[in-house]
Amino acid sequence: MxxxxxxxxxxxxxxxxxxxxxxxxxxxxxxxxxxxxxxxMDAQFATLKALMVQIVSGSREATAIDFSLLPADDEEEPAGETVQPDEVLMRLGEGISGGVRYGPDSQSGD
Known part of the structure; x- marks a missing residue:
């Protein structure tokens, strides 16, 4: 797909x-x-967000993986970590402008 x-x-x-x-x-x-x-695109935006946090905070602890919306590959994913649930992804996506977020609690236009 x-x-x-x-x-x-x-x-x-x-x-x-x-x-x-x-x-x-x-x-x-x-x-x-x-x-x-x-x-x-996810890699580009995650890297940009990580660089912005590093510049503002002066710390090098933030990495692009911390800001990625897509799950990491199995070989890169540390043991014990799970894929982010839909609620977390929806909350992270709220900061992205230019679109309407549809979820299970959305109401129709009538």
């Missing part, structure tokens, strides 16, 4: 049906070395 989102295709099933197994394998090998857009 990430591959379909990368190519801005809403119909990921149709995209896979049009693709051969060898082509899918080639894309898989390519995206192991090249990040998907959402991963790349």
């Amino acid at each position: 990430q591959l379909a989102r990368e190519f801005r295709r809403a119909d990921w099933r149709q995209m896979l049906a049009e693709m051969s197994a060898s082509e899918l394998g080639e894309w898989g090998r390519f995206f192991r070395t090249q990040c998907f857009t959402d991963v790349w």
Whole structure:
């Protein structure tokens, strides 16, 4: 589904049906070395936020991983840590301007 989102295709099933197994394998090998857009943007914003905190606080303790909204890979994730729950992600996303946040407690416009 990430591959379909990368190519801005809403119909990921149709995209896979049009693709051969060898082509899918080639894309898989390519995206192991090249990040998907959402991963790349998360890394950029997390690094920017970490640098801002380091400049303001004068401390080097804040890292980009502390500000990342996406879960870390299994090999990078320390033992005992869990993926952030939806409530935490929604709270973190409230600071991002330019959009409307929809959740289970949202009410329709009637």
